[in-house]
Amino acid sequence: MLSSMARPGGSGRRRRNSQGEPSAGDQQQPQQQRTVLSAKQSRLSPVVQASNCNSKAMVLQKTPVQQQQHPAAQLHHLGHQIRTDTGRNDYYTVLTPEDLWDSMQRVIDSAAEVLHLPRQYIRLLLRAFRWDKDRLLDSYYEADPDEFLAKYHIPQQQQQQQQEKQPHSSAEMCEICLAESPSLSGAGCGHRFCSDCWTAYLEEKMASNGQFDAFQCPAHRCPAQADDFLVDQHLINGRLRSQYRRSILQTYVSNTRRLAPCPGLDCDMAVSLTDDTGGLVCRVTCRCGKSFCFACGNDWHEPIGCEMLRRWLQKNEGESMNTQWFLVHTKPCPKCHATIEKDGGCNHMVCRNVSCRYEFCWVCMGEWQPHGNQWYNCNRFDKDRADKLKQAQAVSRDYLVRYLHYYDFT
Secondary structure: OHHHOOOOOOOOOOOEOOOOOEOHHHHHHHHHHHHHHHHOOOOOOOEEEEEEOOEEEEEEOOOHHHOOOOOOHHHOOOOOOEOOOOOOOOOEEEEOHHHHHHHHHHHHHHHHHHHOOOHHHHHHHHHHOOOOHHHHHHHHHHOOHHHHHHHOOOOOHHHHHHHHHOOOOOOEEOOOOOOEEOOEEOOOOOOOEEHHHHHHHHHHHHHHOOOOOOEEOOOOOOOOEEOHHHHHHHOOOHHHHHHHHHHHHHHHHHOOOOEEEOOOOOOOOEEEEOOOOOOOEOEEEOOOOOEEEOOOOOOOOOOOOHHHHHHHHHHOOOOHHHHHHHHHHEEEOOOOOOEEEEEEOOOEEEOOOOOOOOEEEOOOOOEOHHHOOOOOOOOOOOHHHHHHHHHHHHHHHHHHHHHHHHOOOO
């Protein structure tokens, strides 16, 4: 049946009845493809273990085809404007990691001049607002400053200055190893630890995940954020320090509309679009020689749009057994659509995508905050929503069986 399918951009013909109208089989085919493809998730690549409260989850990392959509890609669906490739490259520039770091620092400096807060906390606030500086400034001045900082676990400047001026004994006790040390440091929350414990804590976090761009206080259930100065001071391993900086840049690039990371192998550069008047779906070429679509990161695909290409690549991925397993055992993150497996614990889930971190309920897939302490029982049952979800899952399973029957990739 693959030979009878029209490829993207091709001229596949459709059967028509005696009245010149598309046949019933052709009329049903688009709906069949849409439903099946919604169930067909990403290929299984290295799995990252994640846990929250008593729950354990598997966030299945996605191939470049299914990475979290860049803000630019969210604007481009079927029929969206595609910039014609004229061979000119005067509408974008290629940025090295050093250029990206300088660009990020300029955004931090700009926000710091307005908020009058220490720079080491500005990046943490921008990260919480997905690097939307305007939204951060609006939210800060619309709320009480003290309540705003407390909400995002940023120590108040007066409190931090008071702790710094407070005299300490010549030898304090570290709260982790209980050893006395003349120099302890903390995240401004009152918990203080020795340099060796800080280093061990940061290195363990980086080694276990590798995608951390922010760290919480090591104290039990303390939500205070460790600022960048503190991390730079104690993360002495050169490889892990570079990995930490790359994670920060990845979050910055993935949340900036006019930036797109190069998908080339072992390439850390990114493309900055300087002129978007012709559309964001355009061909760009990195210094490493990789040419790709700015909006979705795939190879250039004119004349079809990013969404059609994504559907086509999903449809032609192999591993039908993985597809069936994904459908039964996983759910997509309600925010970034990363594929997640829950293998135990409570219903409080936290997406481990470094640029998402969305907290939701595994049962109703809604935001977790309204659930309170109902860790094992969802208190927000919506019958209509549940019925629609079950119906959609049943239809998806039926179409999957049909799909696997006709398209055998083994």
